[in-house]
Amino acid sequence: xxxxxxxNYTLIIMTDDKQVVLExxxxxxxxxxxxxxxxxxxxxxxxxxxxxELFVSSDRPISLLTDxxxxxxxxxxxxVDNSASQLAIPKPPQGTDSAGIRNVLR
Amino acid sequence: MTDSKPLxxxxxxxKVLEQHGVNHVFGYPGGxxxxxxxALYDSEVQHFLxxxxxxxxxxxxxxxxxxGKVGVCMATSGPGATNxxxxxxxxxxxxxxxxxxxxxxxxAAMGSDAFQEIDIFGLSLACTKHSFQVSxxxxxxxxxxxAFEIALEGRQGPVxxxxxxxxxxxxxxxxxxxxxxxKNKVKLPLADISKxxxxxxxxxxxxxxxxxxxxxxxAIEEVRTFASKTGLPSVSTLKGLGALNxxxxxxxxxxxxxxxxxxNLAVHDCDLLIAVGARFDDRVTGKLDQxxxxxxxxxxxxxxxxxxxxxxxxxxxxxDLKENLPLLTLSxxxxxxxxxxxxxxxxxxxxxxxxxxxxxxxxxxxxxSDLMPENTCVTTDVGQHQMWAAQHxxxxxxxxxxxxxxxxxxxxxxxAAIGAQISRPHDTVITVSGDGSIMMNVQELATIKRYxxxxxxxxxxxxxxxxxxxxxxxxxxxxLSETDLADNPDFIMLATAFDxxxxxxxxxxxxxxxxxxxxxxxxxxxxxxxIDAKDNVWPLVPPNSANNEMMESA
Ligand SMILES: Cc1ncc(C[n+]2csc(CCOP(=O)(O)OP(=O)(O)O)c2C)c(N)n1
Numbered sequence: 001x002x003x004x005x006x007x008n009y010t011l012i013i014m015t016d017d018k019q020v021v022l023e024x025x026x027x028x029x030x031x032x033x034x035x036x037x038x039x040x041x042x043x044x045x046x047x048x049x050x051x052x053e054l055f056v057s058s059d060r061p062i063s064l065l066t067d068x069x070x071x072x073x074x075x076x077x078x079x080v081d082n083s084a085s086q087l088a089i090p091k092p093p094q095g096t097d098s099a100g101i102r103n104v105l106r
Numbered sequence: 107m108t109d110s111k112p113l114x115x116x117x118x119x120x121k122v123l124e125q126h127g128v129n130h131v132f133g134y135p136g137g138x139x140x141x142x143x144x145a146l147y148d149s150e151v152q153h154f155l156x157x158x159x160x161x162x163x164x165x166x167x168x169x170x171x172x173x174g175k176v177g178v179c180m181a182t183s184g185p186g187a188t189n190x191x192x193x194x195x196x197x198x199x200x201x202x203x204x205x206x207x208x209x210x211x212x213x214a215a216m217g218s219d220a221f222q223e224i225d226i227f228g229l230s231l232a233c234t235k236h237s238f239q240v241s242x243x244x245x246x247x248x249x250x251x252x253a254f255e256i257a258l259e260g261r262q263g264p265v266x267x268x269x270x271x272x273x274x275x276x277x278x279x280x281x282x283x284x285x286x287x288x289k290n291k292v293k294l295p296l297a298d299i300s301k302x303x304x305x306x307x308x309x310x311x312x313x314x315x316x317x318x319x320x321x322x323x324x325a326i327e328e329v330r331t332f333a334s335k336t337g338l339p340s341v342s343t344l345k346g347l348g349a350l351n352x353x354x355x356x357x358x359x360x361x362x363x364x365x366x367x368x369x370n371l372a373v374h375d376c377d378l379l380i381a382v383g384a385r386f387d388d389r390v391t392g393k394l395d396q397x398x399x400x401x402x403x404x405x406x407x408x409x410x411x412x413x414x415x416x417x418x419x420x421x422x423x424x425x426d427l428k429e430n431l432p433l434l435t436l437s438x439x440x441x442x443x444x445x446x447x448x449x450x451x452x453x454x455x456x457x458x459x460x461x462x463x464x465x466x467x468x469x470x471x472x473x474x475s476d477l478m479p480e481n482t483c484v485t486t487d488v489g490q491h492q493m494w495a496a497q498h499x500x501x502x503x504x505x506x507x508x509x510x511x512x513x514x515x516x517x518x519x520x521x522a523a524i525g526a527q528i529s530r531p532h533d534t535v536i537t538v539s540g541d542g543s544i545m546m547n548v549q550e551l552a553t554i555k556r557y558x559x560x561x562x563x564x565x566x567x568x569x570x571x572x573x574x575x576x577x578x579x580x581x582x583x584x585x586l587s588e589t590d591l592a593d594n595p596d597f598i599m600l601a602t603a604f605d606x607x608x609x610x611x612x613x614x615x616x617x618x619x620x621x622x623x624x625x626x627x628x629x630x631x632x633x634x635x636x637i638d639a640k641d642n643v644w645p646l647v648p649p650n651s652a653n654n655e656m657m658e659s660a
Contacts, residue, residue: 019239020227027231067411073236073256 006057008037010081011066013052017043018074025052025075028068034058049076112277115246115269116145119207121280122250123151128178130154130169130528132162134189136182138222139209141274154528154557157549159186161521163193164547167202168525171508172483172535174324176257177525180207184222187268188229192515195233197264199512200345201322203257204264205250210239212272227268235263243276261409262322299433302404302421306336306434309378311443313398314338315361318345318511319383319407321504325427329382332431333357336438339447341369343384345511348501356444358451362390363647364493367454370645370653372447373398380404380434383427386416387512396652406430456498463613464638467491467566468498470617471538474564475499477621482506482534483526487519487543489573491566493643495538517546523561524553534562534625541567541594551604554630562624563606563632565597568639576642580660581649601632608632 015021022041029036037055044051056065066078113121119142123131132154135143146153156162159181166177177197181190187208197204211220230237236256238249246269253265306312314336320329330351333340340350341361350357359366361373373379379401384390391397394416405412405419406427413422423430460466471494478484484499485508486492492509501507508526510518523537544565554561568575571589578586601608607627611620611634624631645656 019241020231023228024231031232061414064411064415067413071409071411 004059006035006059007062008055008057009062011054011056011069012079012081013054013069014076015050015052016074016076017048017050021050021072021074022052024072025054025069028072029054029056029065032065032068033060034065113280114141114145115243115274115276115278116142117148118246118278118280119250119269120145120149120151122247123178126176126254128176131178131180132156132165132169132525133180134159134162134182134186136186136209136222138183138211138271139180139186139274141271142180142207142209142269154524154553156521157552158547159189160192160517161547161550161553163190163204163206164196164518164521165525165528165553166204167193167197168485168508168522169529170202170204170525171522172505172526173529174505175529176203176205176254178205178207182209182222183211183226184224187226188224191229191233194230194264194266196510196513196515196518198233198235200318200510201262202264203262205253205257206264206266208266208268209274210268210270213241213270214272216270226266230266234266237266237268239268240270240273243273243278246273246278247281297423297425297430297433299421299423299430302423302434303436305378305402305404305421306380306436306438310440311376312338312378312380312438312440313373313376314340315343315373315379315381315384316340316346316349317343317382317384318504320346320349320427323383323408323427325383325431326503328428328431332435335435337440337444338380338438339372339444341365341373343387343390344496344509346384346504347496347507348504352500352502355448358447360496361653363392364497364643364645365653366497367645367656367658368447368450370647370656371450374652374654376401378402378404380406382406382431383408385412391416392647392653393650404434465611465614465617465635467494467635467637467641470564470621470635471495472498473617474536474621477625478536479534479625482536483508483530485509485519485522485526485535485537487537487539487546488514488516489540489543489571490568490576490641490643491538491540491572494566516543519543520547520561520563521550524550524559527559527561535560536562536564538564538566540572541565541569541591541597542571548600551601551606554606555604558629560629562630564624565632565634566637567594567597567634568637568641569594570639572639573643575639580646580657597632597634606630606632608634610634610636612636
């Protein structure tokens, strides 16, 4: 049986606390094909630097996402926190729409 | 100079534009940007009133691409701002430096669904390199400087600055600081070229694959020196056209969906692909896993996110092409391969014999190319005429061939030509358009009329949305759904209504004289060239096929 292998990743993103920076990260993450499983965000009001933890999964290599997030102007750094843990999701039988399942997570 | 009126946000905008050497802007006024237009009244910056904000955005793109400067466009809030979006998306996709200024409803009204309020800041996220919404007059100057810097830094792109009306009106003491330089976030490591040198030294059938990044990096001289010193057989993407020397015997032409057979076959057979400022776009690669299937890859790019995005690079070289290309320059022993590719080039040379009296567009465009003065800038729209222009015209610099590459946006050609002509008043500017595309920004004929911009329009008229019709014939059983344009307006009458001299030709015998008449004419000119609606663009790599599976006829 075909399986679609989704890897889970935790990204630690340090960013200037600027307008819409969170929206930018979310937009890039969705557009580049990564599912968001959760996130935390907090700002150090002293330094005005926000730390965002982003939990994502995808069958694509994580460097494709970190390189794109890193390009965003306000981002200071992006790190992948854990060694990828594998989560094999069975591909649905032909004819069903796997996007339907993924969209729930988007 | 002493100014009696206190400086406002709007006035500050133009001072900063002047500081950045901006002489020309393209735009369209409206309620939420009126204080900026009021300040324009006193400014040295020359404004071109386009007839649609999309026209303004594309003129700014054409201006930037033809001149290497940042293009600037402006629009009011709401519909004005949304009309810019296609131009911003086009600039993002083709990495064009643009600064777009939008008026916004006053800060106090924001978020209240006010008249002509749209969240252009939110909309900008997917179609700009970066964007700002100014929330206080004190940050305006800094933001504007940053917008220019970001537009030009690294891989270039469009930046939007949304300015609420109250901030445009607020008075401000001007400080005239230059922007503090952006932190160089992605510290580029010194390129490790040892792997690349090793690959190149041992390659038997290497190919140089040149993209739009070469022109953007201003590395044309470097890439030409690299090509001639190594003697590498070379190919170009659509956006790379003009970067390589077209008279170099090892230059095989454009690759990809409508590339030359020689270029595609050589790339298919190569054992090393040296990608320079190119990004393995799907229109270039065809079926990705069969693109240059036996090749190792050396990939030069300024943008780390392009490395390994669609094709793993065996030797990535990140950074400035101007610095890095010379590091790999060595002489190679690839005589057999050169001879083989030169032979392919001879075997697959373009042919211009075409039966009957009707005009053959490739021959017309070749002739325009042969007759046009040196340093002519050609823009195109999108469709068959675009591909014929790319195939049959030659350019000696990427800034002389402006086409919407990544977005493939119909409506690009005419306003881009206007922008190009304004940036280069002494050069000839020609736009090659189609009878479908021209109607997408036809209102810009009024801009041409108003400023007497001497753009030449070569309108390839097949009374069809030709490229879509071609695909319907080839891949959809000839079911011609919504691609017929037999009821087009009378283009000669249309041009005449805008005081533009125009001529229609229908026969081969009329071509040469008409091209000369157009090129000799001082002002704007529209040459309508009727062609056979059934003519197709060949060769063609069908969808989901490898580049060596080109079709050469129906
Ligand atoms: C804005 C936009 N809408 C639709 C398309 C899809 N499209 C690509 S080529 C084409 C036909 C273009 O017709 P025309 O300008 O007459 O050029 P021809 O192919 O006939 O030379 C269309 C509709 C597009 N590229 N851009």
